[in-house]
Amino acid sequence: SAKAVILIGGPSKGTRFRPLSLDLPKPLFSVGGRPIIWHSLVALSHVPELSEVLLIGFYDEAVINPFIKEAARDFPNLTIRYLREYQALGTAGGLYHYRDVILKGNPDQIFVLHSDIVCDWPLQQLQKFHASHRGAGTMMAVKVPREEAQKFGCVVIDSDSNQVRHWVERPEEFLSDDVNAGLYIFDSAQIFSVIRDSMDLKLKRAADDPEATSDEQLRLEQDVLSPLAHTGKLFAYRSTSPWVQIKSAASAIPANALILASYKTTNPSLLRRRSPTILAKSRSDYSKARKGPEIVEPCFIHESAEIDDSAKIGPNVSIGANVKIGFGARVKEAILLDNAVLDKNTVVLYSIIGENCKLAPWARVEGAPLVGDKQSIAILGKEVAVLKETHIRSCIVLPNKVLSKSAKNEVLL
Numbered sequence: 001s002a003k004a005v006i007l008i009g010g011p012s013k014g015t016r017f018r019p020l021s022l023d024l025p026k027p028l029f030s031v032g033g034r035p036i037i038w039h040s041l042v043a044l045s046h047v048p049e050l051s052e053v054l055l056i057g058f059y060d061e062a063v064i065n066p067f068i069k070e071a072a073r074d075f076p077n078l079t080i081r082y083l084r085e086y087q088a089l090g091t092a093g094g095l096y097h098y099r100d101v102i103l104k105g106n107p108d109q110i111f112v113l114h115s116d117i118v119c120d121w122p123l124q125q126l127q128k129f130h131a132s133h134r135g136a137g138t139m140m141a142v143k144v145p146r147e148e149a150q151k152f153g154c155v156v157i158d159s160d161s162n163q164v165r166h167w168v169e170r171p172e173e174f175l176s177d178d179v180n181a182g183l184y185i186f187d188s189a190q191i192f193s194v195i196r197d198s199m200d201l202k203l204k205r206a207a208d209d210p211e212a213t214s215d216e217q218l219r220l221e222q223d224v225l226s227p228l229a230h231t232g233k234l235f236a237y238r239s240t241s242p243w244v245q246i247k248s249a250a251s252a253i254p255a256n257a258l259i260l261a262s263y264k265t266t267n268p269s270l271l272r273r274r275s276p277t278i279l280a281k282s283r284s285d286y287s288k289a290r291k292g293p294e295i296v297e298p299c300f301i302h303e304s305a306e307i308d309d310s311a312k313i314g315p316n317v318s319i320g321a322n323v324k325i326g327f328g329a330r331v332k333e334a335i336l337l338d339n340a341v342l343d344k345n346t347v348v349l350y351s352i353i354g355e356n357c358k359l360a361p362w363a364r365v366e367g368a369p370l371v372g373d374k375q376s377i378a379i380l381g382k383e384v385a386v387l388k389e390t391h392i393r394s395c396i397v398l399p400n401k402v403l404s405k406s407a408k409n410e411v412l413l
């Protein structure tokens with residue numbers, strides 16, 4: 001059997017995700033209509049003989065528990081639990097601390113997932129690949145543009161055996177454009193002895209060197225997997241499917257598009273389950289001929305959203321609960337969070353609109369299309385009001401602001 005651990009980090013993480021993570025943990029931010037980690041649960045729920053998922057992190061229970069309840073309802077075949085670290089223990093520290101809980105029931109395999117990546121989660125392919133070698137673990141590797149590689153864990157993969165020969169976390173010089181994708185499967189008997197050895201080594205080093213700062217963190221990458229690679233027991237499964245890491249808030253826009261595109265082909269019911277209610281108000285004869293607003297797929301539209309018939313939505317738009325979109329509005333490549341109101345003739349492009357935001361008639365909020373790896377987006381924190389005809393372009397706006405003047409490329413505090 002198998003179990004899964006999702007590393008969700010804690011409140012000191014995700015700082016680049018502000019202002020969206022101000023009152024919501026980043027792993028719970030909504031893309032494709034659901035929290036980021038919800039999408040990985042979809043994939044986990046399809047793995048045979050996997051019945052338990054442990055979220056490990058250092059957020060307060062109170063912020064994680066509502067999600068656990070919702071997920072328990074949506075994934076009745078999974079037991080989902082939150083294990084809280086008393087402080088940040090590092091990406092392997094939590095695995096070590098909670099090893100007894102993880103190993104309870106004697107699972108043969110442990111999946112470990114980062115909470116800030118979005119992809120097609122090829123878990124069963126990973127399992128199959130892992131079974132084909134006798135290593136302690138398999139990491140998923142993806143190719144990134146050469147100039148980007150040094151932001152990640154870079155790996156050198158033997159092209160015949162698929163063994164990871166060398167792993168350097170954020171190397172100072174270019175090493176490889178194959179990088180760690182943040183998705184692993186481990187042989188549970190082997191990996192916990194490797195983690196224990198790394199912990200012992202770390203404690204020994206600290207004892208030998210009184211000058212050493214007592215850093216409590218054990219890192220899966222540098223402390224465990226990089227040494228493991230040199231023993232030939234770590235393997236890489238190469239994925240060529242789209243993969244997005246959600247670090248900055250701007251990356252939520254391509255992540256949203258990735259999720260919507262993948263559900264469109266693999267699981268359209270996740271987009272259709274909640275269909276738009278059409279605001280059937282006074283329509284002109286012309287618009288009577290049309291059935292509802294023009295929707296360019298793929299989009300996720302919450303069933304409680306109200307969209308005027310003359311609006312045009314999509315592609316790649318996710319619309320939350322109770323959102324209202326008025327006459328003649330245009331929305332594309334955007335995430336509209338719950339209760340946002342877009343009045344008539346508003347335009348929202350390449351943007352994230354926070355909860356309870358209000359856009360007055362003819363307001364316009366926009367970023368720009370992806371150029372290379374640079375995504376410029378506009379982000380409104382929650383409860384921002386954009387007044388009539390105001391044009392907000394590539395700005396980050398903190399919560400509760402009232403914007404009456406147009407602005408471009410600014411952070412509005």
Ligand code: GDD
Nearest residue numbers: 007008009056057088089090094114115116152153180182
């Ligand atoms: N439980 C727990 N405790 N989780 C943690 C902790 C911790 O102390 N620190 C980080 N995490 C979680 C984060 O929430 C995230 O899901 C994952 O671990 C990795 O986050 P970071 O440690 O911030 O690393 P990174 O994202 O900059 O780089 C990692 O991911 C890249 C792929 O996205 C590395 O593993 C790279 O090698 C990799 O390329």
Ligand code: GTP
Nearest residue numbers: 312314328329330332344345346347349362363364
């Ligand atoms: P796409 O190219 O697929 O986006 O099609 P589109 O024809 O809908 O073009 P675009 O997204 O550029 O513009 C959408 C609509 O909004 C067009 O009908 C424009 O006339 C209209 N539009 C452009 N600027 C504004 C504006 O500032 N306010 C309002 N209300 N509408 C605008």
